[in-house]
Amino acid sequence: MIVIEAILILLMLVAAVATSVFRDLISALVMCAAVSLLASLLFYLLDAPDVAMAEAAIGAGLTTAMFVVAVRKTKRYEE
Amino acid sequence: MQQVANYMYYAGGGGLILIGLYMVMAKTNLVKIILGLSFLDTGTHVLLVAIGYVRGRTAPIFSEGMAETTPVVDPVPQAMVLTAIVIGVGVLGLALALAIQVYRHYGTLDVRNIRGLKW
Amino acid sequence: MRKAVAFMLVVVVGAGFCAVLANIPFGEDKVNVANRYMRNGVRETGAANIVTSVVVAYRGFDTLGEVTVLFIVAVAVGAVLPPGKKPAGEEKEEASLIVRTGSKVLFPFIVLLGAYIFLHGHLTPGGGFQGGAVIASGFLLLYLAWPGQPVGRKAFSAVESLSGLAFVAVGILGIVYGVGFLGNFLPLGARNSLLSAGVIPIIYVAIGLKVGAELAGVVGHLMERE
Numbered sequence: 201m202i203v204i205e206a207i208l209i210l211l212m213l214v215a216a217v218a219t220s221v222f223r224d225l226i227s228a229l230v231m232c233a234a235v236s237l238l239a240s241l242l243f244y245l246l247d248a249p250d251v252a253m254a255e256a257a258i259g260a261g262l263t264t265a266m267f268v269v270a271v272r273k274t275k276r277y278e279e
Numbered sequence: 280m281q282q283v284a285n286y287m288y289y290a291g292g293g294g295l296i297l298i299g300l301y302m303v304m305a306k307t308n309l310v311k312i313i314l315g316l317s318f319l320d321t322g323t324h325v326l327l328v329a330i331g332y333v334r335g336r337t338a339p340i341f342s343e344g345m346a347e348t349t350p351v352v353d354p355v356p357q358a359m360v361l362t363a364i365v366i367g368v369g370v371l372g373l374a375l376a377l378a379i380q381v382y383r384h385y386g387t388l389d390v391r392n393i394r395g396l397k398w
Numbered sequence: 399m400r401k402a403v404a405f406m407l408v409v410v411v412g413a414g415f416c417a418v419l420a421n422i423p424f425g426e427d428k429v430n431v432a433n434r435y436m437r438n439g440v441r442e443t444g445a446a447n448i449v450t451s452v453v454v455a456y457r458g459f460d461t462l463g464e465v466t467v468l469f470i471v472a473v474a475v476g477a478v479l480p481p482g483k484k485p486a487g488e489e490k491e492e493a494s495l496i497v498r499t500g501s502k503v504l505f506p507f508i509v510l511l512g513a514y515i516f517l518h519g520h521l522t523p524g525g526g527f528q529g530g531a532v533i534a535s536g537f538l539l540l541y542l543a544w545p546g547q548p549v550g551r552k553a554f555s556a557v558e559s560l561s562g563l564a565f566v567a568v569g570i571l572g573i574v575y576g577v578g579f580l581g582n583f584l585p586l587g588a589r590n591s592l593l594s595a596g597v598i599p600i601i602y603v604a605i606g607l608k609v610g611a612e613l614a615g616v617v618g619h620l621m622e623r624e
Contacts, residue, residue, distance in 0.1 A: 202284045209291035216298045216318055225310055232314055235295075239321050242291070247338045247352045248328050249523035250449045253515075254364045255324070257531035262613055263317065263368055265538055269620045270375040271310060274382040278308045279389065285424045293415045297408050304404035334425035339448040340523060341440050343590050351436055351448065353429045358452040362464045365527050365609065369471035372616045376478045379620070 205245055212238040223278045225271045229264060236260040288329035295322030309378045309388040316374065320367040324360045331356035444586035445520035445595040453525070454598050458580040462565065465608060469562060472612045475619050493543045501543040508536035516606030520595040526602040530609025537614035541621055548622050554615040561608035568597055568604070 212235055219231040236259030243252035295318055302315025331353035339351040378388070385393050422428075429436070435452055443451040453461055492498075516529030540549050572581035580601075587594035 206283070206287055209287055212291060213294050213298070216295055219314060219318075220298060220302050220306070220311070225308075228311070228314065232317065235318070235321065239295075239325055242288070242325060243328055246288070246328050246332045247336070248357045248360075249338055249340070250447070250525065250528070251324070251328055251357050251360050251364070253523060253528045254361055254531065255321075257528055257535065258364055258368050258613075259321065261535045262531060262538070262617065263371055265617060266372055266375055266620060267310070267314075269617070270379055273379050274310070274388055278311065286419070288424065289415075289419045289422075293412070293419065296415075297412050300411060301404055301408045304407065305401045329424070330422060331429075332425055333427050333429065338523075339436070341446045341448070342521075347440055348437075353432045354435060354439075354448040354452050355432045357449050358457060361449070361453060361525075361527060362460060366464055366467055368613070369468050369616075372620070373471050373474055373478070376475045376620060380478055 205242075208238055208241055208245075212242070225276055225278060226268070229267045229271065232267070233260050233264045236263065288332070289326065292322050292324075292326030292329055295325060298322075307390050309381065309390060312390070313371065313374050313378060317367070317371055320363070320370075324363060327356045327360050327363075440589065443582065443595055443598065444589065445598050446590055447520050447523065447525070450520050450525050450598060450602070451595070454601050455580075455582065455596075458569075458601070461605070462569070462580070465562060465565060465605065468609065468612050469558070472558065472615055475616050479619060491545070493545065498543045501539045505536050505540060508539070509533055512536065512606070512610065516602050517599065518592070519602040519606075520598045521590060521592070526605030527609055529606040530611075531613060533606070533610030534613035534617065537610075538617055541618060546622070548618045551615065551618060554611040554618075558608050558611040558615070561604045561611070564604040565601060565608070568601055572597075 215231045215234045215238065219228045219235065222228040222231065236255060240252045240256040240260065243249075243255055299315045299318030299320075299322055302318065303312055306312055306315065333350075333352050336350045336352050339354040339357070341347060341349070341351075381393065382388055387393070435448060435456060439448045439451050440446065443455045445451040445455070512529045512532035514529075515524040515532060516526045519525030519529070537549065569580040572583055573579055575581070575583040577583050580597075582596035582598075584596040586596055593599070
């Protein structure tokens with residue numbers, strides 16, 4: 201159990217660093233959605249089902265959609 | 280091993296906050312800065328819920344058949360984090376609308392070229 | 399220069415976190431404020447979900463403030479983005495047949511799931527905010543299938559305003575019945591049944607409709623203004 205939780209936390213941090221490094225903004229947004237998904241899993245493992253549902257519906261769904269719409273109306277690549 | 284198991288949730292939440300802080304300070308693209316803002320929010324939420332966790336107890340929902348004296352985890356940080364998640368998405372929506380307007384007005388999203396945002 | 403200063407600041411803040419978080423033991427019993435909510439929550443409010451009773455009944459005033467913040471965000475997004483004028487060479491790319499048919503089939507079920515989540519907020523995990531977000535995702539699916547045709551935008555403003563008024567009206571009815579603002583004035587009912595927990599289901603229905611209309615309206619605003 202501790203091993204699963206440690207792997208999930210490590211994956212979340214790796215995805216966050218990947219968001220910072222990627223130049224293509226769409227790839228960075230996909231990594232941001234992955235961070236939200238893993239945070240929702242961590243909320244479930246911490247005995248918080250309400251917060252897990254809210255983070256999954258809002259973080260991985262609506263936030264990513266708003267970012268994609270904003271990137272489409274502006275530039276796609278950094279610099 | 281026991282030390283790692285004790286503090287890995289704090290490391291996860293704190294690490295996300297630090298990565299978000301770095302992105303807000305060091306990146307020059309406006310959309311990357313707003314992504315860093317979102318990471319600051321998510322990291323704080325993970326940290327809050329992890330502080331409210333108590334080992335050996337269960338989720339704070341008393342379904343059918345559960346006695347009213349079953350020990351549960353702390354429900355107050357979860358209620359605060361629920362409110363904070365929704366406010367975070369509201370702030371993000373307004374920030375993205377402002378970023379779209381900045382792009383239309385200046386033609387670039389680089390904060391070094393936008394007058395009035397020099398560091 | 400910028401990256402070096404940012405890195406040093408991150409290291410300093412990280413050291414501060416380590417110094418503070420080492421004194422907070424993980425997983426030990428440190429609840430003092432929440433003891434009262436845990437022991438007497440089900441008996442006083444009648445809701446089986448303690449997080450719901452904390453959000454709506456014990457800390458209802460914070461929820462009112464949060465609903466106000468969401469309303470300000472919806473108004474501000476409409477004010478920041480100018481009224482859209484269609485640029486000349488804009489082609490309207492239609493979504494493919496699979497997306498259009500699939501969204502027509504899925505949309506009623508998504509709205510039904512969202513309504514189920516916020517109606518049973520006091521019995522199962524869920525509540526107004528989660529159900530509203532699910533309903534907004536259903537509307538996002540419709541916007542993706544038919545781009546350029548905002549579905550029901552005027553209805554969103556009407557639903558949002560009426561739900562906010564309903565929330566405040568329930569609070570003022572609490573004053574009228576003498577139990578204080580946002581107090582409970584309906585009978586508590588049997589535990590774990592749908593019509594229980596006093597005013598909590600009514601407040602959550604209002605919050606669910608309001609949050610769903612608001613988030614769908616914000617996403618629609620962002621998508622349509624060219």
